[in-house]
Amino acid sequence: xxxxxxxxxxxxxxxxxxxxxxxxRSGIDRRRVLHSSAxxxxxxxxxxxxxxxxxxxxxxxxxxxxxxxTLSLIDADTDELxxxxxxxxxASFPANQYGTGVDSTYDTLWLNVSGGVKxxxxxxxxxxATIETGFxxxxxxxxxxxxxxxxxxxxTTTLEPDPADPDDHVLVRIDADRGSDTxxxxxxxxxxxxxxxxxxxxxPDGEYAFVPNIADxxxxxxxxxxxxxxxxxxxxxxxxxxxxxxxxxxxxxxxEYLLVENGEGELGPDPAIQRDGSExxxxxxxxxxxxELERITRDDGLPAPPITxxxxxxxxxxxxxxxxxDAVTVIDLxxxxxxxxxxVGGSAIAGAWGPSRETLYVPVQTANHVxxxxxxxxxxxxxxxxGESPTGAVGGMVRPETxxxxxxxxxxxxxxxxxxxxxPTFCPDDNCYCG
Numbered sequence: 001x002x003x004x005x006x007x008x009x010x011x012x013x014x015x016x017x018x019x020x021x022x023x024x025r026s027g028i029d030r031r032r033v034l035h036s037s038a039x040x041x042x043x044x045x046x047x048x049x050x051x052x053x054x055x056x057x058x059x060x061x062x063x064x065x066x067x068x069x070t071l072s073l074i075d076a077d078t079d080e081l082x083x084x085x086x087x088x089x090x091a092s093f094p095a096n097q098y099g100t101g102v103d104s105t106y107d108t109l110w111l112n113v114s115g116g117v118k119x120x121x122x123x124x125x126x127x128x129a130t131i132e133t134g135f136x137x138x139x140x141x142x143x144x145x146x147x148x149x150x151x152x153x154x155x156t157t158t159l160e161p162d163p164a165d166p167d168d169h170v171l172v173r174i175d176a177d178r179g180s181d182t183x184x185x186x187x188x189x190x191x192x193x194x195x196x197x198x199x200x201x202x203x204p205d206g207e208y209a210f211v212p213n214i215a216d217x218x219x220x221x222x223x224x225x226x227x228x229x230x231x232x233x234x235x236x237x238x239x240x241x242x243x244x245x246x247x248x249x250x251x252x253x254x255x256e257y258l259l260v261e262n263g264e265g266e267l268g269p270d271p272a273i274q275r276d277g278s279e280x281x282x283x284x285x286x287x288x289x290x291x292e293l294e295r296i297t298r299d300d301g302l303p304a305p306p307i308t309x310x311x312x313x314x315x316x317x318x319x320x321x322x323x324x325x326d327a328v329t330v331i332d333l334x335x336x337x338x339x340x341x342x343x344v345g346g347s348a349i350a351g352a353w354g355p356s357r358e359t360l361y362v363p364v365q366t367a368n369h370v371x372x373x374x375x376x377x378x379x380x381x382x383x384x385x386x387g388e389s390p391t392g393a394v395g396g397m398v399r400p401e402t403x404x405x406x407x408x409x410x411x412x413x414x415x416x417x418x419x420x421x422x423x424p425t426f427c428p429d430d431n432c433y434c435g
Contacts, residue, residue, distance in 0.1 A: 135170070
């Protein structure tokens with residue numbers, strides 16, 4: 001399953017998501033034309049010297065722009081854009097839970113691409129491994145010891161509820177240690193049937209992972225080593241009509257809580273019962289015996305269906321990404337209640353903590369910026385311009401040493417020109433420019 005070359009483009013320019021929107025469908029923004037022209041003209045002079053910290057350790061946030069396959073690099077100390085470079089691939093839900101803090105020396109970005117996962121070297125942003133899973137949707141996360149990558153493959157809200165020939169979805173464990181002779185190789189695989197595994201999140205000790213199964217109405221408790229499923233936990237009754245549909249999850253940094261985003265409706269591309277969404281708070285202090293503590297619904301102040309979440313460093317508050325409300329919704333985990341909605345200026349499906357875990361970086365797809373949320377104040381401090389349709393983000397401590405060629409191609413891509421490879425990623429239906 002492991003290989004080290006770029007995957008081939010799809011016949012339609014890499015487009016696999018039928019609902020993907022074209023960010024250039026309304027034409028090219030004149031301001032971007034002027035900006036890109038200036039960038040192209042200045043690139044030769046800059047000659048790769050845009051940041052004094054290039055190639056060194058420095059707090060950085062990597063933002064994946066799915067609209068033009070570029071990567072925006074943000075200085076996490078100053079909250080300023082360093083540069084945007086073309087990488088020919090993208091990610092909606094990159095591995096961003098561990099290996100991202102100020103004390104981490106990890107130097108690899110793990111991307112969810114259509115058909116598998118891809119590893120980029122943070123120093124050069126060049127590909128170092130590609131692992132195929134056989135499924136378009138993939139949800140990776142790194143273990144806290146930075147030795148394994150776990151991937152849930154196959155699940156999405158648009159799965160057919162009762163297919164004639166159901167797929168056999170998988171959970172995969174990959175060697176993520178760059179110093180290992182088997183880096184990038186599959187070290188374990190679990191076939192789970194047509195369960196619809198939609199995410200992967202880990203306890204802080206790295207012993208257990210949790211996987212929401214949208215087609216099976218369960219949460220799987222997975223032991224990392226040996227790689228095995230310990231048990232399946234039923235998610236109970238829906239808040240309204242249809243099914244619960246658990247599909248994304250985040251474990252807290254203290255190992256006490258598990259947040260699960262639920263569809264609350266029917267599975268499928270055109271459900272008869274529309275998905276209203278809910279948020280479940282689970283007690284995972286005994287990892288093999290999760291207990292649901294609360295389910296927050298629209299009647300409890302949830303403004304829109306949550307897509308995924310991040311939990312604060314002290315595990316006292318959660319941030320839910322509610323794109324239909326153009327907001328990030330804040331949940332008090334002790335009170336188990338909605339406390340506020342933060343306007344981020346557009347639609348966002350994910351976010352990532354900076355290395356210090358003091359600020360949350362939220363790529364806003366429909367505004368082409370990142371909203372920087374101050375955790376202490378629970379408000380947006382600033383916004384940072386990015387490439388087209390920023391979607392996924394990761395924090396880290398390596399400042400890439402980019403090339404003039406990457407910057408020139410980024411400028412051309414920002415004008416809507418086809419430049420190099422355009423590898424797709426996979427996103428929730430109607431919530432992403434992933435084509």
